[in-house]
Amino acid sequence: MMKIKRILIANRGEIAVRIMKTAHLMKIETVAVKTSVEPNAMYLASADVIFDNTDDISEIPVFLDIEKLIAIALKTKANAIHPGYGFLAENAYFAQKCIENKLIFIGPSPDAIYKMGNKTIARRIALGIGIPMALGSEGNIANEEEAAVIAEKIGYPVIIKAASGGGGRGMRIVRKPDEMEKMFIIASKEAEKAFNDPSVFVEKYIENPKHIEFQILGDTKGNVIHLGERECSIQRKHQKLLEEAPSSALDDELRQKMGNMAVQIAKAVDYYSAGTVEFLLDSEKNFYFMEMNTRIQVEHPVTEIITGLDLIEQQIRIANGEELKFRQNDIKLEGWAIECRINAEDVQAGFAPDPGKIESLHMPTDSCVRVDTGVQVGSSIVANYDSMIAKLIVTGKDRKDALKNCKMALDKVWIKGTKTTLPFFRMLVRHQKFQDGSFTTAFIEKDLERYYFNSEYEEMLAAWLATKLFIEENLNDDSINVNFEHGKEMSPWLLNKRINQF
Amino acid sequence: MANDNLQIKKLYALSSENRKFSFSLPLKQTIRIGKRDYEVKLKADEKYGTYILWKNRKYPVEIVRSSQNKYEILFNDISYTFTVETPFSLKRMKVLSSKRGKIEREYIKAPMPGKIIDVLVREGSTVVKGEPVVILEAMKMQNELLSPVNGTVVKVTAKSNTNVMKDDLLVEIKL
Secondary structure: OOOOOEEEEOOOHHHHHHHHHHHHHOOOEEEEEEOOOOOOOHHHHHOOEEEEOOOOOOOOOHHHOHHHHHHHHHHOOOOEEEOOOOOOOOOHHHHHHHHHOOOEEOOOOHHHHHHHHOHHHHHHHHHHOOOOOOOEOOOOEOOHHHHHHHHHHHOOOEEEEEOOOEOOEOOEEEOOHHHHHHHHHHHHHHHHHHHOOOOEEEEEOOOOOEEEEEEEEEOOOOOEEEEEEEEEEEEEOOEEEEEEEOOOOOOHHHHHHHHHHHHHHHHHOOOOEEEEEEEEEOOOOOEEEEEEEOOOOOOHHHHHHHHOOOHHHHHHHHHOOOOOOOOHHHOOOOOEEEEEEEEOEEHHHOOEEOOEEOOEEEOOOOOOEEEEEOOOOOOEEOOOOOOEEEEEEEEEOOHHHHHHHHHHHHHHOEEEOOOOOHHHHHHHOOOHHHHOOOOOOOHHHHHOOOOOOOOOOHHHHHHHHHHHHHHHHHOOOHHHOOOOOOOOEOOHHHHOOOOEOO | OHHHHOOOOEEEEEEOOOOEEEEEOOOOOEEEEOOEEEEEEEEEEOOOEEEEEEOOEEEEEEEEEEEOOEEEEEEOOEEEEEEEEOHHHHHHHHHHHHHHOOOOEEEEEOOOOEEEEEEOOOOOOEEOOOOEEEEEEEOOEEEEEEOOOOEEEEEEOOOOOOEEOOOOEEEEEEO
16 A cells, blocks of 8 residues: 655755656655745646745755755655755655654665765675775775875875765875875865765775666565666766666676675665665776665666666655565666766866756657756756756667667757757767777766867858858948848847847 | 948958858858858747758857857857958958967956855966866856966966856966
8 A cells, every 4th residue: 555645855856857757657746845046947837735935045955954844744744755866865864854753755764874875884884795896995084194005005096085975076086195185185175065074085096997887676675686787987077977778888797796796785784765886897897886875866767768667666665665576587678778968068168067047948759768857948057056957868779779869869959048068968979989888987088189069060150150140230231232031030139138248 | 341341252250269261242141062052041930049040950059249240159059259350350450460469368257156166376376278277166066267378377366265256257367
């Protein structure tokens, strides 16, 4: 029986929309929180109940305010909370508070969140059950001198990581002893700012690895299985841009080996709900445990496509106390899926965020394309949150087919109002190293001369337009006979609202 | 300008990377590729906004900025900056630039609102093109602002741990 009747979505954007979509299919009601930052956000339209929090003047976003969220859940008579990703999704105290208030937390146990959230504890657990790991410090390290001693022992380059970290913050690579002091301080400061915890540890830095992660599902009866891998090697500043499933770097044997390891790690913390075990894979196909994420991931759709499962539904059923209806042998991976994160970023300015208002938005409707988004025409990509516009998820029968479909789909996406990562993906799908699968996490930094693609004539067409504008503005003398057709052909000056003066 | 008009037969669009595109006047609605002329049209409608139609494909276009003869155009999500010159102004520009030299100062401004995390240069520091000078945090990302030129820092107005607005001056570099 479904105990979960009404879920408070403690999140916003596309993941709020995504969770509500499944909840509706399961006939479970949802509550969304309306904030003053995005009072007209698209996710609000999907909710059965909207809690108006627009008069909240606190500087902390409501999605990070544990007491407030619990109060909202109780007030709106929700009996479960889904945290989505980011915000409080991996906060053990939040999960604990939900339980104390008799709210079902749709995620793992507070204990599992705590153990895997603390990277030094997670390291110890993984080492204890014989999971391969990069050499590193036993626990946290106190200062740069201690870091230097360990680095000397395991050999440079090393990476300093935040114990409570994630998302690439509080992380620094140190290649030479004389960089240690500076990098240690930067990493520690960044960790304190981002995670309220300055503790860091040191690990051997694996050069040019692939990022391979395994999707885990566990229930409260002790069953844990994996749903195959995702490859997320296309990253910049340790933030993922494109993910695919499966990975061209794995064969069945390696998949089975890594998948078993991932299941063992999950079992070591009595894991239930959806989770992800991340590994680095070096060029010799050695793999190293990196961390476990105790939440639904941004890139979960690629796994949904190759397994045919709805991961949000599984999370809800597990939280409801149900047993998994399938075992490892029932899981068959079929086809190929690629997810492009279309963000409001300026690729030509090194992926700097480019917040703005979405003026027009068209996504392909082909059957091989799935779009997960939380914005529509008129929505603003605000500086308070991340820069995601949409996830373009493309399917094919194999990698080659998926790539072909992806190239087609990218040309059909039409977004006006902000700059986007589209030109980057258009370049990527044409790049030899991406096509042949030999790319690593160093791809963007090392293998690219240019971050974007334009076809041969695009610059010339832009030059033609600049010239046309100049003529219209300056040369209106009859003698040069500039005649613009009437009707649908438009003067660009009348049309553009975004004109600024230099 | 009016006096020049009668004699103008050509215009040049110079890209920021110094590529030159020339167009004869009156400006044609076609562009010649090899031996064939292809029609190019600037259009707009409710659904797509402004676009260029070329070889049966729509490309989104926007004018991001313009001043005098300088245009920044977003074409298919990529930005291009051109200055449009007449044969006379091109000649004049060449003469002037040989006399006056090039730009002497480069101003690094905040490309978006955010918080200054770190200032990596001081007044008097020498910087090389591509070197990070300021780290700005915005939208959950730390962004390194790079020096576009080789030069010497003459002024630093950015301060760590302060919030800045878009286009606030952060660092001034003398070439």
